[in-house]
Amino acid sequence: MTTSIPPSEQTLDPQDWSGLRDLGHRMVDEMLEFLQTIRDRPAWQRVPDEAREHLSAPLPQEAQGAESAYRDFKKYVLPYPLGIHPRYWAWVHGTGSPGGMLAEMLCGAMNTSLHAGEQSAMYVEQQVLSWMKEALGYPAEASGLLVSGGSMANFVGLAVARNTKAGWDVKKEGLSGAHRPLVVYCSTETHSSVQKAVEALGLGSRSLRYVEVDENFRIRVSALRDAVAADRQAGRLPICVIGNAGTVNTGAIDDLSALAAFSRAEDLWFHVDGAFGAIAAITPALRPLLRGMEQADSLAFDLHKWMYMPYDIGCVLVRSPEKHRSTFAHQAPYLDVQTRGLSAIPISFSQYGLELSRGFRALKVWFCLKEHGLKTYQALIEQNVAQARYLGELIEADSRLEVLAPIPLNVVCFRFKGGIEDEARLDAVNNEILLRVQESGVATPSSTRIVGRFAIRVANVNHRSRREDFETLVRAVVRFGEQVVRDG
Ligand SMILES: *Cc1c(COP(=O)(O)O)cnc(C)c1O
Numbered sequence: 001m002t003t004s005i006p007p008s009e010q011t012l013d014p015q016d017w018s019g020l021r022d023l024g025h026r027m028v029d030e031m032l033e034f035l036q037t038i039r040d041r042p043a044w045q046r047v048p049d050e051a052r053e054h055l056s057a058p059l060p061q062e063a064q065g066a067e068s069a070y071r072d073f074k075k076y077v078l079p080y081p082l083g084i085h086p087r088y089w090a091w092v093h094g095t096g097s098p099g100g101m102l103a104e105m106l107c108g109a110m111n112t113s114l115h116a117g118e119q120s121a122m123y124v125e126q127q128v129l130s131w132m133k134e135a136l137g138y139p140a141e142a143s144g145l146l147v148s149g150g151s152m153a154n155f156v157g158l159a160v161a162r163n164t165k166a167g168w169d170v171k172k173e174g175l176s177g178a179h180r181p182l183v184v185y186c187s188t189e190t191h192s193s194v195q196k197a198v199e200a201l202g203l204g205s206r207s208l209r210y211v212e213v214d215e216n217f218r219i220r221v222s223a224l225r226d227a228v229a230a231d232r233q234a235g236r237l238p239i240c241v242i243g244n245a246g247t248v249n250t251g252a253i254d255d256l257s258a259l260a261a262f263s264r265a266e267d268l269w270f271h272v273d274g275a276f277g278a279i280a281a282i283t284p285a286l287r288p289l290l291r292g293m294e295q296a297d298s299l300a301f302d303l304h305k306w307m308y309m310p311y312d313i314g315c316v317l318v319r320s321p322e323k324h325r326s327t328f329a330h331q332a333p334y335l336d337v338q339t340r341g342l343s344a345i346p347i348s349f350s351q352y353g354l355e356l357s358r359g360f361r362a363l364k365v366w367f368c369l370k371e372h373g374l375k376t377y378q379a380l381i382e383q384n385v386a387q388a389r390y391l392g393e394l395i396e397a398d399s400r401l402e403v404l405a406p407i408p409l410n411v412v413c414f415r416f417k418g419g420i421e422d423e424a425r426l427d428a429v430n431n432e433i434l435l436r437v438q439e440s441g442v443a444t445p446s447s448t449r450i451v452g453r454f455a456i457r458v459a460n461v462n463h464r465s466r467r468e469d470f471e472t473l474v475r476a477v478v479r480f481g482e483q484v485v486r487d488g
Pocket of ligand 1: 092148149150151152191193246247248273274275276302314
C-alpha cells in the first residue's frame with residue numbers, strides 16, 4: 001500500500017533547493033568579502049536609529065523568505081559588529097577567523113548535540129581537549145570540558161573545588177550542611193566572573209577574600225598567608241586559592257609557583273583563571289612567565305579570546321578526573337550507557353558540567369588548528385606581545401603620554417598627560433579622549449582604573465593588527481588630547 005503525503009504536512013527544508021544553494025554561495029562570497037575588506041570599515045560605529053527601529057519590529061507571522069531575511073541581515077545587522085577590525089582592542093575581544101567562520105557552517109550542517117550518543121563529535125572534543133593539554137603543558141590525564149567561556153570555566157573549576165574541599169557531601173547536603181563558613185582567596189585584580197561563580201555556588205561574596213597586590217599587580221603571597229591564618233584562627237574553613245594568569249586590567253601574572261606550593265602546604269584547591277593569559281603558555285618563549293600553572297588543580301581559559309576562535313568557546317581542565325566527575329555526575333534511566341548501539345560511549349560530557357545538550361564547539365578548534373597548525377598560533381601570540389611592547393615604547397617616547405602599568409603580556413594601560421597635573425582633570429580629559437577616539441571609528445580601546453586613575457586600555461588579542469595600527473592609535477590619542485585641552 002502506498003500512502004501519499006497529505007498537502008498539509010510541512011518541512012523546513014526548501015522546496016527549491018537550487019535557489020537556497022545559490023543564496024548560500026552568495027552568502028559565503030559576501031561574508032568572505034566582508035572579512036577581506038574589514039580594514040576599510042570604521043573600527044566601530046553606533047547602531048543607527050533606523051536599524052534599532054527595524055530590530056524592534058514585531059514577530060513575523062508570515063514567511064518573508066530566506067532572500068529577504070538575508071537582505072535585512074545585510075542592512076541592519078552585519079554593518080554594526082564588535083571586535084573584528086584590525087584596530088579593535090576593547091575589553092578582551094577575540095577576532096575570529098575566516099576559516100573559523102567556515103567551520104561554524106560545517107557545524108551547522110551536522111547540527112550536533114554532544115549530550116549523549118556515539119558520534120564523531122565526541123572524539124573530536126576529546127582530541128581537542130588533548131591538544132590543548134599538550135599545548136599548555138597541562139597533565140595529559142586531566143579531564144576537561146569545552147564551555148561557553150571563561151566565566152563558565154571558572155564556575156566549573158570552583159564547583160569542583162567546593163565539593164572536594166568542603167569536607168561533607170555538598171551534593172547531598174548543600175550548604176545548609178555547612179558547619180563552618182568556606183573561604184576562597186584571590187587578588188584584588190581578579191575578574192568579576194570569579195565573584196559571580198562564588199555567589200552562584202552559594203558561598204556568598206562575603207566568603208571571597210580579596211588579597212592586596214604588589215606594585216606589579218600580582219597577589220602578595222605574604223598577605224595571602226596572613227589571611228588564611230586569620231580565617232583558620234577564627235574557625236572558618238579556607239578551601240581554595242585562585243591565581244591569575246593574566247589579569248583583565250593589566251595582564252599581570254601572579255606568582256603561580258608560589259601559589260601552587262602554598263596551596264599544597266595548606267591543603268587548598270588551586271584554581272587558575274587564565275582566561276586569555278594561559279594561552280601564552282603555548283609558546284616556549286612565554287611559557288616561563290606562567291610557571292606553576294601546570295600544577296593547578298583546575299585551569300580555566302578561553303579559546304575565543306587569545307586563540308582567535310569564533311565565539312563562543314572556553315575550556316576548563318581539572319587535574320583529577322574523579323573529582324571533576326563526582327561533582328557533576330548524575331544518573332537517569334534515559335541516559336544509561338550501553339555496551340553496543342547508540343549509547344555505547346567512552347565518555348559522557350554531561351557528567352562533567354551543567355549542560356546536557358551542548359553544541360559542537362570543538363569543531364572550529366579542530367578545524368582551525370589543522371588549518372594553521374600550532375606554530376602559526378605561537379607566532380601570533382608572540383606577535384601580539386611584541387606589538388603591546390611596541391605600543392608601550394611609542395607611549396614612552398612621547399612626553400605628552402604616560403604608561404600607567406607594567407606590560408607583562410598584551411595589555412597596555414596609558415593616558416594623555418599633556419602637562420596637566422590635576423588628577424581629576426586628567427581623568428576627565430582622558431575619558432573624553434577615549435570617547436572621541438571610539439566615536440571617530442579610528443580605533444577602539446576601552447578603559448579601566450589603575451590605582452584610581454582613569455586609563456585608556458588596549459588588550460591585543462587581534463591577529464589582524466599591524467604595528468602601524470598602534471602608531472595610528474597613538475596619533476589619534478595625541479590629536480584628540482590636544483583638542484580636548486583646547487576645548488577646555
Ligand atoms: C574575559 C575574562 C573572563 C571571563 O571570560 P568569558 O569568556 O567572558 O566568560 C574571566 N577572567 C578574565 C581574566 C577574563 O579576561
